[in-house]
Amino acid sequence: MSDGKQFPGPKVGGDVLGLPSDVEQAYEEARSCAGVNAYTATEVMCRKILMHVAVDKGAESGKAFAFYLSYLSDKGYVTPPMRPWVDEIRKNGNVAVHEIPATDPKRALGTLIFTEQLLRMVYMMEHLAARYTS
Template sequence: MCRKILMHVAVDKGAEENKSFAFYIQYLSDNGYVTPPMTPWVDAIRKNGNVAVHEIPATDEGRAVGTLIFTEQLLRLVYLMEHLAAKYAS
């Protein structure tokens, strides 16, 4: 689910639909939604999502919680901070 959110964020921010997952990750990076310091934890969302998509075993609790925390932070930075900046910084 968290991996899929990355794709939806990219499309919401202007990426073309029906592209590869790698395209969406690159789009987020190229357009400043994922900065260099964020890259390792966005990559963790990707890697953990790949395991969940392509393997049968359940994800352990630590990996699941970490992935949710990283996804939450990405959503905060992309949407909440953008909203607050528009509201208070203008």
């Protein structure tokens, strides 16, 4: 600690149960990036997580990014109420990748929150249902 600050910073966001290993690794990387104020990297990882989820849920790898978003929606992993905030993950990741200005920390933390919620809906609820229902 120096001047009351912890280095490296703590991971941002919460744990999500039931993630496959590659999705978990990508999510943990996004959390760690946010914890060290690497906000551009946070948003890039959140965008990449959308591809990981689609491939884990059966999409063919090696496709264009738009294919993965359509796949998640078409297969019901992204429901109509979720589309606006999943689209924010996409848009914010695109800005982080393709534009020069520094990434806004507040926006990046929002992107991480949206990503966490997507992972909870797609994986954690299924994991908990398997654990607690007959």
